Amino acid sequence: MQVYPINLKLTGRRCAVVGGGAVAERKAAALIAAGAEVTVFSPVLTPGLSALQEAGGLCWTPRVYVDGDLHNFFLVFCATDQREINRQAAEAARAAGAMVNIADAPELSDFYVPAHIAQGDLLITVSTGGASPVLARRLREEIAARYGPEYGQYLELLAKLRPEMKKRLATAKAREKFWRETIDQEVLDLLRKGKFSEAEERMRHAACCIRTEP
Structure with missing residues (x-):
């Protein structure tokens, strides 16, 4: 089956997790990390989910899911250990307009979590x-x-330099050459060794060289 790859912005979006076990904890934690407003429906919670609830990271409805619970949610994750409850919750959520992921039935889900x-x-x-x-x-x-982490640091450095490089490199061709040539192993090696300032200086030097070319 062909699927459409997409990265969702979930900040402020209402998402629900049906279930309070280990799978539900992983789903809820990932949603919270993405900025979603998370509600968990379950009579009991794992210690991890309890800690998230006590810290204000999620809302907890301390009972089994019932009809009518899943209105006005963007995403719903059905993650109990009972297939029939997962199926019923998925049908109700989908009928209410939500996108659904069923932990134990990917073939019935609207999306997968890679x-x-x-x-x-x-x-x-x-x-x-x-x-x-x-x-x-x-x-x-x-x-x-x-x-490794050096790639995240490299992107952080690019974001820092990008406005400056737009001003310094006047043409699209020069900017393309700069971004292509700064993705080199030496910059990544410097970042891997924790030499952030030296990596930044190397990238600035590359920009100067490109600017002075005829």
């Missing part, structure tokens, strides 16, 4: 369409070993 790594603003995702979460996790581990 395995991913995040290094600052760098986000790399891996999806097997729900066919093999184990393979997705293995690929994620291999990618994480290849793209």
Whole structure:
């Protein structure tokens, strides 16, 4: 099945998690990290979910999901250990206009949550369409070993320099050349060694060289 890859901005969006176990905890924590307003429906919570609730990170409805609970949510995650409850909650949420993910039935879900790594603003995702979460996790581990924290630091440095480079490099061709040439192993090696200032200086020097070319 073909799916459409997309990164969602969830800040301020209302999202629900049906269930209070380990899977529900992972879903809720990821939603909170993305800025969503999270409500959990479950008679009990894991210690991790309890800590999030006590810290004000989520709203807790301390009972089993019932009809009418899932109106006005953008995303709904059905993550109980009972397939029938997950199915019923998914149907109700979908009827109310929400996009649904069912933890134990990816084939019935509207979307999948891919395995991913995040290094600052760098986000790399891996999806097997729900066919093999184990393979997705293995690929994620291999990618994480290849793209370390220095890539996030590199993006942070680019964001810092971008306004200045737009002013310094007058033409689109010069800017393209600069961005292409600054993605080099030496800059990444400097960042990997914690030499942020030296990496920034190297990038500034590259901009000066490009500017002075005929």
